[in-house]
Amino acid sequence: MRAALWLLALFGVAAATALFAGNNQGTVTVFWPPWRVDLSLNLVLLLLLGAFILLHVALRALSALFSLPRQARQWRLQQKERALHAAVLDTIAQLLAGRFSRARKAAQAALAQERTLAALDARLPQAQQVRVLSHLLAAESAQALLDRGARDAHLQHALNESAERGALVSPETREGVQLRAARWALEDRDAAAALARLEELPQGAQRRTLALRLRLKAARQDRRTLEALETARLLAKHRAFSDAVAQSIVRGLATELLSGAHDPAQLLRAWTELERVERELPEVAIHAAQRMVLLRGDLALARAWLLPIWDRMVEHPQGLGDTSRVKLVRALEAGLDSVDADWLARIEAAQRNNPRDPNLQYLAGMTCMKRQLWGKAQQLLTQAGLGLQDAELYRRAWQALAQLAEGRDDAEQASAAWKRAAQLGNS
Structure with a gap:
């Protein structure tokens, strides 16, 4: 379509020129003494047009000639x-x-x-x-x-280049340099230098996922457990890990924070640093209670920490893994000497509601033994000894049965119980 329009326009121009030139009778007279030259107007117009074209071409040729050095320099710079x-x-x-x-x-x-x-x-x-x-x-x-x-x-x-005033370097470029420097410090096992590099970043850059990952590694490497835990929480909120991985990291850091306490007061401060969701993790609560027992602290407080885990185990027996159930039983057993009436009722009710659970049988049996209920203790521990899968609880159950038999002067039963406990220990 465009070519057709151009062709029509060309024909129009040719027709107009033919009409103008064909009927143009004008002349141009040039007096050059002693000569007189008469020229047709059409010829003069053609000569003027030719002169203009010739002058234009000459000027373009001169411009191209004089621009050759500049073009050569540009070409060299372009190649470089x-x-x-x-x-x-x-x-x-x-x-x-x-x-x-x-x-x-x-x-x-x-x-x-x-x-x-x-x-x-x-x-x-x-x-x-x-x-x-x-x-x-x-x-x-x-x-x-x-x-x-x-x-x-x-x-x-x-x-230095990225910090110059008036630099055209984007902020992300400098931040990338600082992040790489922090990673290199981590590879050199210099966690303090890595954290210092991360502190130099702007506030917004410090909360990016990559920066938080580096901070988590550096804080763990530098034994800054609380800072690492806070960083892991931010990463979990940013969905930097899957739910299972995030929970595992937070659980491990919370346990490490509790392990760093060397007296009951430090343990209580570490416990208060944890969020509610973290306190309700079975491994964390059980570990906190075990640390309280080890540090000879308030056992009633330790049992209060274990109460949500206990209620979960009672309400949903399959909701707690076998390992966590065994650890919970061990943690409660360590404080049976000071257990109150409410906990005694909880233990008895749980054992009655689930009479075939060997872990609850063991815990109830040890509770009865502490309360000098010898007959019931022997019955429960005997049933537990036949079903326990954990080697430590199995050994303790048969040791307790051996002690009960020795208290009754039943040497044969005591010997058999000691033998079963020893056989497991040797295996």
């Missing part, structure tokens, strides 16, 4: 700029391929090309960012080659 970009890309490719020596050489070549361009007064818009990234890639290669001196030198250059 392409070589610079190619060196940066080659650095990244070599680094990803594990060719760290070649990657460092390519990064140094990129820096050399950038210096050459700067010496030629070629203002690249991304010159500073290219320098920062080249230094960063060179530092990454040096870190892989365990050349910490070269790594620190390139890192300092990258930080």
Whole structure:
């Protein structure tokens, strides 16, 4: 369609020109003494048009001739700029391929090309960012080659370049340099330096998932359990881990925080640092109660920590794993000497509601033994000894039965019970 319109326009111009030129009887007379030259107006117009075209072509030719040096310089700068970009890309490719020596050489070549361009007064818009990234890639290669001196030198250059006033480097570039520096400090097992690097980041960057992951590793490496726990909570809120992994990490850190307490007061402070959801984790609550028993603290408080776990086990017997059930029984057994009437009622009610549970039989039997209810204790412990799967509880049950038999002067029963306990211990 466009070609057809152009063709119609061309025909229109040709027709108009033919009409004008065909009927044009005008002449132009040029007096050049002693001559007189008569020219038709059409010829004069054609000569003027030709002269204009000739002058225009001559001027364009002169302009192209005088611009050749400038074009040659631009071409050379363009080739150097392409070589610079190619060196940066080659650095990244070599680094990803594990060719760290070649990657460092390519990064140094990129820096050399950038210096050459700067010496030629070629203002690249991304010159500073290219320098920062080249230094960063060179530092990454040096870190892989365990050349910490070269790594620190390139890192300092990258930080200095990105910190200059009026720099065109984006904030993300400097933050990336700081994050890489924190990761290198972690690889050097220098957790304090890694945390210091992370503290230099802006507040928004400190809450990014990558920064939080580095902070978690650094805090755990530096034994800052509470800080690591707080960081793990943030990562869990950011969905950085699956629910199972997040719960496992938080559980481990909460247990580690409780293990760091060396007296009942420290243990209580550590317990108050935990969130409600963390306190209701069976492993955490049981470990806290065991630490309280070990530190000879308030056993009533330890049992209060265990109460939600106990209620969960009673209401949903299958909701608590066998390992957690055994640990819960052990933790409660350690404080049976000071157990109150409410807990005695809970233990008896739970055993009656689930009479075939060997763990509850064992706990109720040990409770009866502490209360000098010898007959009931023997009955419950005998039933538990036949069904317990945990080796430690099995051994304790038969040891208690042996002690009960010795109290009745029943040497034969005592010997048999001691034998069963010893056989398990030897196996």
